[in-house]
Amino acid sequence: MSEALLGPVVGATLLAPHLKFASHSYQSGMGYTLIREEVVTQALCDLWGAPKLLNNPIHILAAANGDAWLRIVEDRTCAATTPLKTQGWMALEVNVADVDVIRAEIDTTVFKVIGEPAYLQISDAIKAMQVIGPCDEVSYITQIDKPVPPFELPMTKARTGSLFIPVLCTQNRDVSLAFYEALNQVTGIKFDTKVTVLKNAWGIDIEHQYPVATLQLGGNCLFEIDQVPDAQPSVLNAGSLPSGIAMITCMVDDIAFAAKQLNLPVSQIQNAYYPSSQVMLVKGPSGELIELVERPAV
Known part of the structure; x- marks a missing residue:
């Protein structure tokens, strides 16, 4: 725990x-x-x-x-922002019971599908799709079939569930991870992995591995930190x-x-x-x- x-x-x-x-x-x-x-x-x-x-x-x-x-x-x-291209909070990973049901029923005129349901490289227990929503926010809609140690992740029987992983886009994974490790008083995990939505957004080779970190939080939640060197500063609005x-x-x-x-x-x-x-x-x-x-x- x-x-x-x-x-x-x-x-x-x-x-x-x-x-x-x-x-x-x-x-x-x-x-x-x-x-x-x-x-x-x-x-x-x-x-x-x-x-x-x-x-x-x-x-x-x-x-x-x-x-x-x-x-x-x-x-x-x-002002408008460009999904997956700016620093700051890049995506919201949300728990669902069945991602294929969401894919079949989602209104694609409002939620643009940028990643079809698929199991992740890091686990055959996690199946996710990705969409861009009405505020230019990216959501990872994620079904978790069974426990995925060492991560503490939620499972749900509800059609849609809680936000459990905010995903951060940074130019320096190590700096961002150190900041949140100090607040959290828990050491994170660093690894490199494919991130298909980033590869597609940036036009990068499919085999490219992104520097990523995860930081376990309480309540079966995580922070994910993705290093994207060319990401621009977040779009600010005066006042x-x-x-x-x-x-x-x-x-x-x-x-x-x-x-x-x-x-x-x-x-x-x-x-x-x-x-x-x-x-x-x-x-x-x-x-x-x-x-x-x-x-x-x-």
Whole structure:
């Protein structure tokens, strides 16, 4: 069992030029449920350093397993981003019971399929497909058939389930891994492997092996870190959040330890998306944003 300070992953926030379209796409195309509508409060603006978003609408959506992990924030003037070509949070790996069912039923006019269902090079127990969604976010839709040691990964019987692996794009795997190892107090695993969606996006030889790392988190979650040397900086929006996958939210066992380590303040925010009221925003080595939320006592 992992001794990680980080985890589980709470969810991801997407920045949408058209909130209702993006929200409806997940409801009709993936079977998500809209469970709450709210607006960006002053407290959230202050936490995010995003004054332009004050009073902008937010949708919180739950997957079929009931986990309300997807938060979509509207910014009608946000710039477009190029999937798989920018640093920061590159993809969201989401658990499903049967990836072939999703492939047969998904609305391909909204979710562009960039990788057909296939078992991964690293394991014949993991079958995944890849899509680009309505906010230029990439999702890895993943079926896990059995345990995959040494990784601690979730399995689900629900049509769609939780976000369990945020995938980070970086120009330097070792620097990014060291940053999160220090926060997590657990050593990651480094290896080279084929990443077909990256190979296709960049037009690189099919046999190319990417430097990759994984870092085990609590709650059967991981961070994956992919080194892409030519990736450009994430697309920023003045007074707002980064385009596409704007941020990841993750629980932390000791937020005071993290705050001291990073020399960052902790905010007190009452919001149903967060499992507790103590939250801090961290910027990682590749410009990625991650909210750390104090893990509630059991």
